[in-house]
Every structure is written in C-alpha cells, then in structure tokens.
Amino acid sequence: MMRIDGQCHCGTVTYEADVEPGDVGICHCTDCQRLTGSAFRVTVSTRATDFRLTGKMPRRYEKRADNGALRLQFFCEVCGSPIYTTGEGQDAETVGIRWGTINQRKELKPHHQIWCRSAVDWLDEVADLPGRPGD
Numbered sequence: 001m002m003r004i005d006g007q008c009h010c011g012t013v014t015y016e017a018d019v020e021p022g023d024v025g026i027c028h029c030t031d032c033q034r035l036t037g038s039a040f041r042v043t044v045s046t047r048a049t050d051f052r053l054t055g056k057m058p059r060r061y062e063k064r065a066d067n068g069a070l071r072l073q074f075f076c077e078v079c080g081s082p083i084y085t086t087g088e089g090q091d092a093e094t095v096g097i098r099w100g101t102i103n104q105r106k107e108l109k110p111h112h113q114i115w116c117r118s119a120v121d122w123l124d125e126v127a128d129l130p131g132r133p134g135d
C-alpha cells in the first residue's frame with residue numbers, strides 16, 4: 001500500500017488515501033470524455049474506507065453510466081476539478097480517485113484500460129507529435 005494525498009486545483013477540497021500502485025486504470029468511455037473535457041480519464045481505485053476527505057466537502061453530481069450503473073461524481077464547487085467517484089450498493093465500497101488531483105501521481109502509472117471501444121483513434125500517434133518541454 002502507498003499513502004497518497006491530493007487536492008483540487010484551488011485547494012478547497014483535499015484528501016488522503018491508501019492505494020495499491022497497481023490499481024490505476026484508464027477509462028475511454030464517452031462519459032469520462034465529457035466529464036473531463038479530455039480524451040480519456042485516469043483513475044486510481046481503492047476501498048472507500050482507505051479514502052479520507054480532509055478539507056471542505058466536494059459537490060456531488062449523479063450520472064447513470066454507459067453500463068447502467070449509477071455513478072456519483074464528486075467535484076470541487078469552486079474550481080470544478082473532478083475529485084473522485086463512487087457508486088451505490090456494493091459499488092459504494094470502492095472509490096475512484098481522479099489521478100490528476102493526486103500529489104504523487106507521477107509514481108502511479110496505469111495498468112489497464114476499459115471502454116476501448118470508444119477510445120479516440122489518435123492515441124498511438126501522440127508519441128510522434130512534435131513537442132517541447134514547456135508551453
């Protein structure tokens with residue numbers, strides 16, 4: 001297990017958690033594309049009992065996912081950063097922490113991906129794009 005902490009962009013919502021470094025996944029579903037405004041989402045899953053909010057409470061948005069399960073999306077009401085997700089019933093025992101909010105995120109690489117059916121078709125081309133270290 002690895003101890004992590006994290007925060008939203010403005011610092012209103014903060015948390016700490018214990019995670020297994022292997023439990024990092026990419027989701028290519030269309031809900032994640034819309035909710036992040038990006039091509040895919042990276043999430044670290046852990047038990048709800050290993051996740052603790054340490055700042056102000058995030059806001060909640062409920063969405064039924066592509067697979068029919070009700071997902072609860074928690075985000076900072078000040079800056080809008082997605083913080084974590086959980087579900088109802090048995091799904092409530094797990095939280096999915098949004099990778100970009102984790103302070104130790106560089107140590108947490110993805111180990112699997114889901115909803116590849118809706119993945120963008122240019123992912124393999126990113127490594128070949130011209131790039132520079134800053135903006």
Ligand SMILES: [Zn+2]
Nearest residue numbers: 008010076079
């Ligand atoms: Zn915030």
Ligand SMILES: [Zn+2]
Nearest residue numbers: 027028029032
């Ligand atoms: Zn998704």
